[in-house]
Amino acid sequence: MIPGLLVAAPASGTGKTTVMLGLLASLRDRGHVVQPFKNGPDYIDPAFHRAASGRESFNLDTWAMPEAMLDGMLAAADGADLVLAEGSMGLFDGVAAPGATGNGASADLAARMGWPVVLVIDASGQAQTAAAVAQGLARFRAGVRVAGVILNRIASPRHEALVRVGMKEAGLSVLGVLPKRAAIAMPERHLGLVQAEEQPALQALIAEAAALMREGVDLDALIAAARTTAVTHAPAKITPPGQRIALARDAAFSFVYPHLLHGWRAAGAEVLPFSPLADQAPDPSADVCWLPGGYPELHGATLAQADRFRAGLRAFAATKPVHGECGGYMAMGEAIVDKDGVRHRMAGLLGLVTSFEKRKMHLGYRLAQLAQPIPGHRPDSPLRGHEFHYSTILSQPDAPLAHVTDATGSTVPETGSTRLQSEGGLSTGTFFHLIASA
Structure with a gap:
């Protein structure tokens, strides 16, 4: 079985997608074959994943997909060294009533697949309080394990030191520290990010994000934190609309x-x-x-x-x-x-x-x-x-x-x-x- 991680956050807008793209590209540059997935119903992020990883990215949706189909999607990871799944919204954000397999939250996916969570924490405007947020997420639900945090939008060495103190007290590993970097902000429009094929500078943005991960993230520690899933799978069968x-x-x-x-x-x-x-x-x-x-x-x-x-x-x-x-x-x-x-x-x-x-x-x-x-x-x-x-x-x-x-x-x-x-x-x-x- 192939080890995996889920990249998640307390909320939207924390920099998850930038971190995800940077990790995919930096690991690919090191010779790793990484299979990307996206939690929930999203068309735009998987195209970015493909551009960064060189592999087709697939959606995994616990509300919409029956168990056999959800588990069967893991067949896409055959031949990969590592799975990285990108969460949606906040880690525990889903609908109120369960659907086919869960309520659509990233936490549902992490729990089902047994993938540890890497939390992207936007530390702008706070210091030790960021650790309280991360600790709350780590303790909120049994079966969801937080492997560590990547601190995003760190303003200065002093800011980093204060946030690290909080994380140590909370018992959470810091897997990476990223400074504010407006140059790799992704353009948006009314349905989310501007599509990958509409961004002529996409590869430059991905390269910038990869460089940021190489500088700020302990990639070896991140890989070591991944865990294999206990889910068994056969490729999902989907009826086409025609021949x-x-x-x-x-x-x-x-x-x-x-x-x-x-x-x-x-x-x-x-x-x-x-x-x-x-x-x-x-x-x-x-x-x-x-x-x-x-x-x-x-x-x-x-x-x-x-x-x-x-x-x-x-x-x-x-x-x-x-x-x-x-x-x-x-x-x-x-x-x-x-x-x-x-x-x-x-x-x-x-x-x-x-x-x-x-x-x-x-x-x-x-x-x-x-x-x-x-x-x-x-x-x-x-x-x-x-x-x-x-x-x-x-x-x-x-x-x-x-x-x-x-x-x-x-x-x-x-x-x-x-x-x-x-x-x-x-x-x-x-x-x-x-x-x-x-």
């Missing part, structure tokens, strides 16, 4: 969970990417078209002028299934209204009209019971996923696709849509991103 899948893939449609793509291919399916932003149509030889989420609201004018894409998609949809998630769902509708109030024509496979001008955050896990099929899933299939967007529905005239609830069991009004096209093709879309069958 030949036309997949929209560009800066507007980039939110595809790596585990789904990997699972589709492992099941023998072919993935045929095309770019709506480049005015490309789906391959007519495909069985199904899948439009993932992303940022179509940032590219409304380009998509509105993509006549070849729109005509090709409509021709495809006349006889074959097309499914869209979040941004892909919006692009299947009649129109998107951007943040400036400008209405942009979309594909018109559904009657949906959405507005980014009237912003409202929709965030959380979703459990859906399908009323109509989507590619790869029959009616009445229960699906688990996640929704995160700021768009508001102005019009949704089509039949609802599913009965949708959140993690507490409360009904969610965004039901998705379905429409049978004139020649028998079924168009479907949801605002939630599919993670796993329930």
